[in-house]
Amino acid sequence: MRCVVTGVAGFVGSHLCESLLSWGDEVVGIDCLTDYYDPRRKEQNLRGALEHDTFRWCRDDLLQAPLVDLFTGADVVFHLAGQPGVRPSWGRDFATYLSRNVLATQAVLEAARQAGLVKVVYASSSSVYGDAESYPTAETLRPQPVSPYGVTKLAGEHLCELYRVAFGVPTASLRLFTVYGPRQRPDMAFSRLVAAAVRGGVFELYGSGTQTRDFTFVADVVRALRDVARSGFTGVANIGGGSRTSMNEVLHLVAELAGPLEVRRLPAARGDVRDTAADTQVACRGFGYAPRVSLREGLASMVEAERATTGATSESLFRTGGRL
Template sequence: MKILVTGAAGFIGSHLCERLLQDTSLELIGLDAYVKSSTPVHAREYNLRYLLQHPRFTFIQQDLLKVPWDQLLPGVDIVYHLAGMPGVRSSWGEDFKYYITNNIEATQRLLEGCHAYPITKFVYASTSSVYGEKTGQVNETSSTEPLSPYGVSKLTGEQLCRVYAHNDRIPVVILRFFTVYGPRQRPDMAFHRFIKHILQNKPIPINGDGKQTRDFTYVGDCVSAIAATAYADNIIGETINIGGKERASVLDCIAILEELFNKKVEQQFMGKPIGEPSHTWADTSKAQSLLGYEPKTDLRRGLKAEILDIVNNPFL
């Protein structure tokens, strides 16, 4: 079976490719455009360092808006569409044009390609940001009311998937990720910034009062769920939450980092950012039932793994 992974040099994409290649029956094409974002080129090259040596992995550095489908999609069975422009805070103002290009236009063009060259599954990576501010546990039937332009762009991608599923029978599956963390996490994300500041003996910048909570999903658990879609039956047309083993506040996470570093860290409280909900909490019962998903990594283990990755990464 041949699989195309877009965004293969990214945080989640590189982990997914490594997980899929554990199945010796799979052949992978990894596509990444190295789009302008918070992840520098050398970090993407670091993410790919093992994949580029693998005999069943082919890497193509190409923009989804320019790639010729007749050279890429024939023979592909599954498309994992992880490519896109990430980040809530950077999606305001002039930079929103990059979200339109990379999250909306690129998705539409890829769906057109999959109409011309039919596949068996199109798995779209979405986000909990589409839900907006919610109270309590959120399931997939909850209303979608994004608080940021980023969330709007990802929800638009979801709607495009549904339009093409309805009109062109594209076999779409939508996965909504909740705050993924772990080794190779993007430099702009909170845990990465916290760890770097501790290593540099700088105060940790905290947005808001630190009491906001997140459903934290370890990247290894996340890619287990994504990879499971390759083998699962009866998931076409489904939207599925992918959450983590443990919810916690930002202050709780800092306390774990203090324990792991065995030091008290200085905290610098910033203003509350716009576009971010106070709390997220995924109902993952659908993922459990359809994908056999059961997150295994708690925050202490996951943060320890991320610390080791940052310490041992020569490019950071």
């Protein structure tokens, strides 16, 4: 496939890009290296991709880049770029969320239309559900986001649906459920947790720890992204890890894998949903999705990566249980 990956230097984008290149696909990667976290970390994420001569790297903002030119001739655009972070999305920063999650998504869809109806796979989020009416949550339930971030991700999904219906741009939105693995964003729970356990720091837990998440290993997400691109599926599908685990259970698991852990308990964070759990039947029927990596295996690979002196990530799960 000839692929475009937006947000190519991010956590999921860089894993997706490396996997596509290793499978023989061509990739044009776009990223403007925002300073939400240290851009040097993102540059490091691209090291593997830059070794391939089938990778073309374009450092640009989606609202400025010549997207029609970049998309022309592509089989698929994986639109992963965006402003992440549930908890910081309140207040004055909302304009950034609007620009990077809504305006940028519209720019991508418009360019995909003009470039000849290129397929767009959009990285949506479980946060569109808010505190869902039932668990595991199916796509047919009414989304009710409880954070401004979730509102912008839902708006992006609606734009995808609109461009599909109005112009025939084939779009698929995957609602990703709390993705984790080596290179996870430094503001997310597991990367902080594993760093604290391995390096001996303190992990700050928001709330009672009874909140649950359907944590999804990044290799499972990468496989879902590629499989949906190669399928005829359009519409919305959940991508979950297959089990619902509380943060308290995660703390025990990390302590087992990496040694004792110091935890400071803080109040719950505004905008955090209480629970998530994905019903993945639509993804299973639509493009054969089933998660393969257990939470224990996935966390063990993060611990191993953190311990590696070079800072290089562990690839063991990608060779075995997490076959892509």
